[in-house]
Amino acid sequence: MILRRVARPLLAAIFVSGGIETLRNPKPHIQAAEPVLDRTVGRVRDKLPAQLPTDPESLVKLDAAVKIGAGTALGLGRFPRLAALLLAGSLVPTTAAAHRYWEYEDPQERAAQQVHFLKNLGLLGGLMLAASDTHGKPSVAWRTKRAARKATEKVQDAADSVRSIMPG
Structure with missing residues (x-):
């Protein structure tokens, strides 16, 4: 259907673009992720397998790679349901790390971060629809x-x- 062929690349574009940008300039993303990772991964780090990366830099780069790979797959219509699920799983921690609007005191910055937070919720809704799309089957x-x-x-x-x- 033409709708899927147009909608999937539109939905995927922000993830591919964001993933590439993160790989090119990871420092701000690492800094945003560190407090959240310390509170989450930091609590269970000793229980995780040694082979699993737990440092912020590796996790941010892994997240960027997931966004590029799954975003490309979704945009091309290759394994779109799996790609949408991977992107949704990646979007939740990214949103929690980067757009904690409730922590900002400056009203303008708080409002800007709230817009990004809500935008990501909208993207999550779109990914949920894409993940449940069975092509009419x-x-x-x-x-x-x-x-x-x-x-x-x-x-x-x-x-x-x-x-x-x-x-x-």
Whole structure:
């Protein structure tokens, strides 16, 4: 459908652009992420596998790579539901780290950060729609229930056939 071919790249563009910008200039993103990472990852760092990066620089760059990769996939219509889920999973911590508007005292800066926060919520809504889009085809859950119902009907028909030929 033409709507999907237009909407997906429009939705994906901000993630690809933001991911590239973050890789080119990671310092402000790292500084924004550090307080949130200290309160979250810092509490469980000793319980995580040693191979898992926990430092702010690695996590910010990993997040940027996810945004570029998943954003590109979404924009091209390749695995769009998975790409949208990855972007949604990436957007939540990014929003929590970068747009904590309630912490700002200056009314103008607070309002600007609130706009970014709400914009990201809107993007999250769009990603949720993209993640649930089945291209007009029935969902896996619907197909599974339908297959189970048909299988039950066939078993019932077979049981009725056996009963009809059984004596007494």
